[in-house]
Amino acid sequence: MKRAVVLLSGGLDSATTLYIAKKQGFECLCLIFDYGQRHKKEINAAKKVAKQASCSYRVEKIKLAWGGSALLGRGKVIPRYHKHSLNKIPPTYVPARNIIFLSFALSFAEAVGAKAVFIGAHAQDYSGYPDCRPQFLKAFRKMAALGTASGVNKHGIRIIAPLINKNKAGIIRAGMKLGVPYHLTWSCYEGGSKPCGVCDSCYYRAKGFRDSGYRDAFQTNRGTLSKSKGRVSPLKR
Amino acid sequence: MKRAVVLLSGGLDSATTLYIAKKQGFECLCLIFDYGQRHKKEINAAKKVAKQASCSYRVEKIKLAWGGSALLGRGKVIPRYHKHSLNKIPPTYVPARNIIFLSFALSFAEAVGAKAVFIGAHAQDYSGYPDCRPQFLKAFRKMAALGTASGVNKHGIRIIAPLINKNKAGIIRAGMKLGVPYHLTWSCYEGGSKPCGVCDSCYYRAKGFRDSGYRDAFQTNRGTLSKSKGRVSPLKR
Numbered sequence: 001m002k003r004a005v006v007l008l009s010g011g012l013d014s015a016t017t018l019y020i021a022k023k024q025g026f027e028c029l030c031l032i033f034d035y036g037q038r039h040k041k042e043i044n045a046a047k048k049v050a051k052q053a054s055c056s057y058r059v060e061k062i063k064l065a066w067g068g069s070a071l072l073g074r075g076k077v078i079p080r081y082h083k084h085s086l087n088k089i090p091p092t093y094v095p096a097r098n099i100i101f102l103s104f105a106l107s108f109a110e111a112v113g114a115k116a117v118f119i120g121a122h123a124q125d126y127s128g129y130p131d132c133r134p135q136f137l138k139a140f141r142k143m144a145a146l147g148t149a150s151g152v153n154k155h156g157i158r159i160i161a162p163l164i165n166k167n168k169a170g171i172i173r174a175g176m177k178l179g180v181p182y183h184l185t186w187s188c189y190e191g192g193s194k195p196c197g198v199c200d201s202c203y204y205r206a207k208g209f210r211d212s213g214y215r216d217a218f219q220t221n222r223g224t225l226s227k228s229k230g231r232v233s234p235l236k237r
Numbered sequence: 238m239k240r241a242v243v244l245l246s247g248g249l250d251s252a253t254t255l256y257i258a259k260k261q262g263f264e265c266l267c268l269i270f271d272y273g274q275r276h277k278k279e280i281n282a283a284k285k286v287a288k289q290a291s292c293s294y295r296v297e298k299i300k301l302a303w304g305g306s307a308l309l310g311r312g313k314v315i316p317r318y319h320k321h322s323l324n325k326i327p328p329t330y331v332p333a334r335n336i337i338f339l340s341f342a343l344s345f346a347e348a349v350g351a352k353a354v355f356i357g358a359h360a361q362d363y364s365g366y367p368d369c370r371p372q373f374l375k376a377f378r379k380m381a382a383l384g385t386a387s388g389v390n391k392h393g394i395r396i397i398a399p400l401i402n403k404n405k406a407g408i409i410r411a412g413m414k415l416g417v418p419y420h421l422t423w424s425c426y427e428g429g430s431k432p433c434g435v436c437d438s439c440y441y442r443a444k445g446f447r448d449s450g451y452r453d454a455f456q457t458n459r460g461t462l463s464k465s466k467g468r469v470s471p472l473k474r
Contacts (some may be wrong), residue, residue, distance in 0.1 A: 062299055068348025089386045096344035099384050103340045114328035120360025136384040143376035147336050147368040149326045 002115040010042030013120035016175035030057035039191020069094040078235025098131035183217035240351035250357035253412035267294035283292020289418030335368035392415025420454035
């Protein structure tokens with residue numbers, strides 16, 4: 001069975017990506033990062049998703065202790081959605097995060113003979129992270145082919161971003177068909193007992209579910225947070 | 238004073254690179270990796286070099302626990318020089334190592350507003366690591382420009398490899414003029430009390446010093462290992 005390394009963050013994009021990789025017939029090895037983010041909720045969510053998918057996972061502990069992001073360390077203010085300039089890269093950008101994650105995934109994949117690395121990046125519907133763009137991924141693929149033994153030996157590792165052209169609603173619709181356990185995922189930038197409902201990530205998740213026609217188990221509309229006990233169910237409109 | 242992040246391994250190439258970066262007027266922040274290598278000697282050597290150069294340093298602990306290299310973990314056999322095929326990538330290749338190191342350096346540089354990242358990679362005189370080649374570095378630069386906020390905002394971080402076109406003797410000659418403390422560096426792949434004298438890295442170091450006309454404080458010729466007490470001094474021929 002061909003192997004793939006899947007970057008798993010705990011959010012809904014990477015969970016969907018995992019199920020797509022499985023559907024494509026890959027034995028998936030999930031890679032989760034403990035990189036000094038504000039809270040452990042997303043790490044725990046990622047573990048739960050991997051377990052639910054019956055996939056092995058490993059948590060890599062790395063410290064991006066130099067900061068440079070509202071997501072690193074406590075005490076920084078997470079902006080409410082659209083309260084930062086939409087033409088600028090948001091303060092939740094983490095310097096070179098996807099570059100680091102993909103580099104580790106590449107190393108892991110090469111060491112275990114995996115054929116592919118999956119990443120849940122998508123350019124649409126998100127708030128301007130340069131390391132989620134198709135042109136970045138294209139450049140990363142070229143760099144990886146030149147800088148690794150597998151690339152030089154012409155059996156390079158494919159970097160697959162199956163969501164790259166989807167918006168959030170499209171991702172959710174695709175994931176629902178695959179049985180992605182969205183009720184286990186965590187999107188909120190804050191680490192509260194319930195999603196804050198006002199950060200960018202909550203905003204896009206709520207909008208994605210609304211547009212998809214499905215109901216989120218974690219309702220993130222401001223002030224109306226609730227968690228259903230069961231799986232995500234279609235929204236009655 | 239403009240800042241640079243310098244990748245420091247404890248070997249002579251990166252030590253020379255640090256002194257070149259200093260000479261170019263950079264305030265140098267050294268980045269050292271504890272990545273699961275066979276021994277800590279090179280980490281200690283890197284710290285000593287940074288201190289000698291009066292530069293700050295930080296040691297990043299990352300675990301490349303998936304192996305895939307003779308340099309990762311104990312118990313693997315380090316080949317004697319030229320005992321592996323010269324047309325193949327050697328077993329001391331570590332999957333995606335320089336890609337990971339450069340990614341961290343990029344993140345660090347971006348977070349602290351550094352203008353450059355220095356790496357001691359050089360293609361000549363070495364044993365076929367794909368992630369030391371000029372074409373790899375060129376591709377990394379392009380990827381970094383597309384995948385970081387600083388790149389998108391047109392004040393991207395320069396990836397500088399000042400040794401890329403030098404051979405080992407040329408590196409040593411350049412370093413001697415800059416006062417690089419080669420007696421503090423460690424090149425041997427093994428972690429013995431003295432360099433083994435028979436691995437690739439010992440071989441190239443010994444050849445480099447021989448060709449440069451300088452004497453190495455760590456003499457690595459097989460069986461004739463000795464350490465002079467003082468600084469490296471010119472070889473009387």
